[in-house]
Amino acid sequence: MKGLVVSAEWAPRPGYEVSEFEKRTGKAVTGSSIWRHPRLSLETVPEAPLGPRDVRIRPRACGVCGSDIHFYEADADGYMLYPGLTKFPVVIGHEFSGEVVEVGRDVDTARKGDMVTCEEMIWCGECVPCRNGYPNQCLNLEEIGFTIPGAQAESIVVGARYCWSIDEIAEKYGSADRAYEAGALVEPTSVAYNGMFVRAGGFKPGGYVAVYGAGPIGLAAVALARAAGASKVFVFEVSEARRTLATKVGADAGYDPVVLQKQGTSPAQVVMEMTRGAGAHMHVEAAGAPTRTIPQMEQSMAIDGKIVMIGRAAERVPMYLETFQTHAAQVFGAQGHSGYGTFENVIRLMAAGRVDLTPVITHRFALLEAVDAVHRATAREGGKVMVRT
Ligand SMILES: [Zn+2]
Numbered sequence: 001m002k003g004l005v006v007s008a009e010w011a012p013r014p015g016y017e018v019s020e021f022e023k024r025t026g027k028a029v030t031g032s033s034i035w036r037h038p039r040l041s042l043e044t045v046p047e048a049p050l051g052p053r054d055v056r057i058r059p060r061a062c063g064v065c066g067s068d069i070h071f072y073e074a075d076a077d078g079y080m081l082y083p084g085l086t087k088f089p090v091v092i093g094h095e096f097s098g099e100v101v102e103v104g105r106d107v108d109t110a111r112k113g114d115m116v117t118c119e120e121m122i123w124c125g126e127c128v129p130c131r132n133g134y135p136n137q138c139l140n141l142e143e144i145g146f147t148i149p150g151a152q153a154e155s156i157v158v159g160a161r162y163c164w165s166i167d168e169i170a171e172k173y174g175s176a177d178r179a180y181e182a183g184a185l186v187e188p189t190s191v192a193y194n195g196m197f198v199r200a201g202g203f204k205p206g207g208y209v210a211v212y213g214a215g216p217i218g219l220a221a222v223a224l225a226r227a228a229g230a231s232k233v234f235v236f237e238v239s240e241a242r243r244t245l246a247t248k249v250g251a252d253a254g255y256d257p258v259v260l261q262k263q264g265t266s267p268a269q270v271v272m273e274m275t276r277g278a279g280a281h282m283h284v285e286a287a288g289a290p291t292r293t294i295p296q297m298e299q300s301m302a303i304d305g306k307i308v309m310i311g312r313a314a315e316r317v318p319m320y321l322e323t324f325q326t327h328a329a330q331v332f333g334a335q336g337h338s339g340y341g342t343f344e345n346v347i348r349l350m351a352a353g354r355v356d357l358t359p360v361i362t363h364r365f366a367l368l369e370a371v372d373a374v375h376r377a378t379a380r381e382g383g384k385v386m387v388r389t
């Protein structure tokens, strides 16, 4: 079958100490310090065998994620930008939905023909964090499209326990085609949901929310903030096209931080003005630029305000912690999307029509054009780039 493969050389940066875990597993914990000269190509790859508790899915829609872009892009020394867990070569693609085409003999939660979406995090269920209810912190984590084969392919095998039915979404949209596209947005939306509501505990209805970065995660954060009763949602994003998408999915206003700076103002000043001095009750970092965004959040913090750190960045950020004391404010680190009812709740929100992110899909490609799809996404102008099969 055809699959979109990313490969790279295992060439640890001078000074980077390769851990025992990395040597033993061949998985890079800090991918950007190990993988060099990444390449992307559509290749013929073997179909995975089906285990007794697995299902085989024919992906019907698979989004290109920011991580996929960071696999493909390299720094001046040729190292991949993505800083996380990776094992190459691998078929990429982890935001997907599809049709179950084959079911393992011990599976009773899925049937042939089911429409499903899947978690990307393959948590083991047995390590101490998993047993304590922290699947997103699993010590034996495998990640679809990062360390094990992903969904930018003609088929994918996934454990049945990671799959969630999107039948409800199909009923709402009335078309399988549109339901698959919405279904492929459940994973990135769940990442935002996990950060805002599971990790940070949400905000009170009526609160003000500021979202930094209107890529697909930021856009999901906007829609969720609106659905959860934010009185105003502000977005800071350099791309005009993305600001427009943000207003389509529920933002009250979008601002270009570069333009604000030229005008002698700042995101923090805008938030303070627009909230009559109250500040934002929740600040979502979905830009992956914390050295620039965190100071703005600090300066526009509401009492009992929260920062939700979702964007990834391998850098240290100076913070003025006094603000967090005087404002009873907190920072929440978040990664992943598994557990806590998140997938089900996101699916229900979509099925109820309270969250509709399909307007953020701006580009569609066939699997044969998947390299072009990733290339298109690197422009960071539009919304979600989707590969349809
Ligand atoms: Zn993703």
Ligand SMILES: [Zn+2]
Pocket (backbone or CB within 6 Å): 123, 124, 125, 126, 127, 128, 129, 130, 131, 137, 138, 139, 140, 141
């Ligand atoms: Zn585990």
